């Protein structure tokens with residue numbers, strides 16, 4: 001069974017990115033996948049401290065709530081990171097998770113170890129209609145490369161108020177369809 005991991009990167013519970021993530025995970029579940037959602041703001045963790053503890057490719061030495069997320073990431077066939085746009089970038093919670101992916105970077109680029117092939121997607125929402133999503137999403141794209149995941153994204157500008165994405169059923173349907181595609185191993189995104 002495909003395992004799809006959804007990561008909610010907004011501290012605003014039930015906000016636009018989480019609503020879209022829930023729609024994507026519902027789509028994946030419809031397709032028969034096992035799904036799991038992790039809410040970063042409910043976890044206690046720091047960004048990378050550049051301690052070098054993973055320089056031999058061993059697990060991250062920091063003992064915090066990301067330990068459970070690493071386990072889920074290792075198991076995931078598909079990963080969806082949902083983040084609001086904050087100051088034209090990802091939320092700090094999302095970026096801290098990405099930086100803690102340094103261990104994956106070491107394994108792939110320093111030690112040239114092959115990782116498990118996966119599918120990756122970002123869902124991002126901003127208030128500004130013409131936000132520069134490609135620049136904001138670039139760290140996530142690099143993170144997915146280090147995770148040996150391909151990369152696709154859904155971006156929505158013009159949604160500021162909590163839950164305003166519900167005014168756009170097309171967006172939610174698009175997220176649901178993304179989840180269905182991610183759950184299907186035969187699909188190349």
Ligand SMILES: Cc1cc2nc3c(=O)[nH]c(=O)nc-3n(C[C@H](O)[C@H](O)[C@H](O)COP(=O)(O)O)c2cc1C
Pocket residue numbers: 010011012014015016017018083084085086087088089125126127128129131159160161162163
């Ligand atoms: C600290 C902060 C910074 C923000 N910066 C931006 C920004 O640079 N560009 C933008 O389009 N929206 C920005 N927004 C608006 C949010 O991206 C927008 O409200 C989004 O829908 C929030 O998603 P959520 O409901 O999942 O939390 C910012 C909001 C906050 C709280």
